[in-house]
Amino acid sequence: MRVYCRECGSKALITEEEKMSSVFSKLYCQCTNARACGHSFVAHINFSHTLKPSAVKPNNSLLVRLCELPRDQQLQMFEQLDVSK
Ligand SMILES: [Zn+2]
Structure with a gap:
């Protein structure tokens, strides 16, 4: 700029x-x-207004970061969330 x-x-x-x-x-x-x-x-x-929406959505970026974690850390996160209840 x-x-x-x-x-x-x-x-x-x-x-x-x-x-x-x-x-x-x-x-x-x-x-x-x-x-x-x-x-x-x-x-x-x-900021004024959007001309073309971003392909990156907050939820997408969170999902991408989650997918990049090692498997054991992913499982640990799900255990902490306790998704079974
Ligand atoms: Zn001047």
């Missing part, structure tokens, strides 16, 4: 990202034209 300084049009460096939620972050930016401009600012970035 590229951020530009609105004062001089130079590229800006993102020095820090403050994640406010899963869909909203504040980007702390510093203009790279330090000598002539020196502008530092905050830009907001937020």
Whole structure:
């Protein structure tokens, strides 16, 4: 992602990202034209909407991780869940 300084049009460096939620972050930016401009600012970035749904669903990723576990750990998890009751 590229951020530009609105004062001089130079590229800006993102020095820090403050994640406010899963869909909203504040980007702390510093203009790279330090000598002539020196502008530092905050830009907001937020999720807008989905164009194509992700193939990864939370349940799928959990299932994938479960399948990657060694057999004995899988059995141990099922024993702890006690699925027979
Ligand atoms: Zn600038």
